[in-house]
Amino acid sequence: MSNDTLQIRRIAIDTYHENVAYLHRECGIYRAEGFQALSKILVSTNGSKVLAVLNVVDDSSIVQPGELGLSEQAFAQLNVAEGCLVTVNHAEAPKSMDAVRRKINGERLDQDDFISITTDIVETRYSKMEMAAFLVATGQNNLDRDELFFLTRAMLQSGDTMNWHESLVADKHCIGGIPGNRTSMLVVPIVAAHGMLIPKTSSRAITSPAGTADTMEVLAEVNLTPDRLHDIVRKERGCLAWGGTARLAPVDDMLISVERPLGIDSQGQMVASILSKKLAAGSTHLLIDIPVGPTAKVRHMNQALALRKLFEFVGDRLNIHLEVMITDGRQPIGRGIGPILEARDIMQVLQNDPDAPFDLRQKSLQLAGRIIEFDPDVRGGQGYAIARDILESGRAGAKMNALIQAQGAKTIDLHPGSRCHEVVACCDGVVTSIDNFQMARIARLAGAPMMKKAGVDLLKKLGNPVKKGEILYRIYAEFPADFKFAQDLAAQNNGYTIGSEEQIIKSLIAF
Known part of the structure; x- marks a missing residue:
């Protein structure tokens, strides 16, 4: 081994959408080149290159002075055998950071700026700190509508796109913020059973206790290769899969990896994320749910109307037929919050169980009906009745079972976590409000969505009468620390307000 090369060592650490390299502090190259921790380096060998953020190690059992350690993602990207010789050099700073700094200073960016930024992010030239700077610079409504269009198009162009060779490819998306709102897992089998193409690729949860992919993963495999995804959709007319494996707008997944731990979910990034993913998935007709x-x-309704106009503006310029439904977001939908509990609610609705959550059923039928009306052979106003017939006849349940089998059925266990804490009413009255944000926080602290059996099970909803000491909801967890965190948060604020009927928050939505 020459003095300017190092042996690759695979370090079994998942650094989640970030390439990380490890050098021993006594490494000759580290000392000679003046590398610093968290600087970016270029690793090269036999035509393969990878950019990585450098971590400095003092423990020779992790990496020795003559070795370069690579995290799982960096090792896979370099795609060479362990022990292979590599050279290490300083990496140039991404040129597009100039545009990020200009945005931080309040300047307007053009299409070329956004293409440069998204290209550098996809090519792993950005560290997570630099991605965070971009997210903060473009957050809090700091993008005008043209910039938002530029960003969406740049994100769309960052990866592959699917072409289903059909004139009508339907999809739906909820902007989130409402725990338990797993309508997609009911809409997809209803619409697919009608015969329309609806390939639903979803992200995992960002700031919520579960995303569609997290909940579907309770029932079936969601990490599908593009070829397998195509085969399933062609056969079943739909799917419920995670979008990350298909390389659809991959810059979005990389930005989400930073948004999630920071709890960032800005309006502009949300619009760009949703539309770039849907267009990359080949959608021609899209229904957006804004609770x-x-x-x-x-x-507020004025915010919803402004957001609808923003979706419509960008959607129109990107040539997708887009409709928006503004829905009732006063409380969680269904009873369960967290993957297992939400999957239970969904299966109850699909099985026409009389105990199934009525609000989840009704909202899903409304959304499915609206999508069915994209079908030129369906008259306006007929969609709801068609969707209801598909559900009540059992065709939706049969289609969901077919999707589960096609994607790879799992051994289904819908029992929640072994640790259970009951939160009770402090007085007599009726439930006048439920805090969506607080209920989501409690479920997340209990371990959702990473721990599939964790979450919150609601026993009382808006308008329900309660007696002092009666159970409002149960918290489920798998691990003692999660259980205590969730209990403590619920003790500080249980998310429920109990009062008189006239104090119930009225819906702004005729739904």
């Missing part, structure tokens, strides 16, 4: 409520993401 409105005092503790939803969108809290």
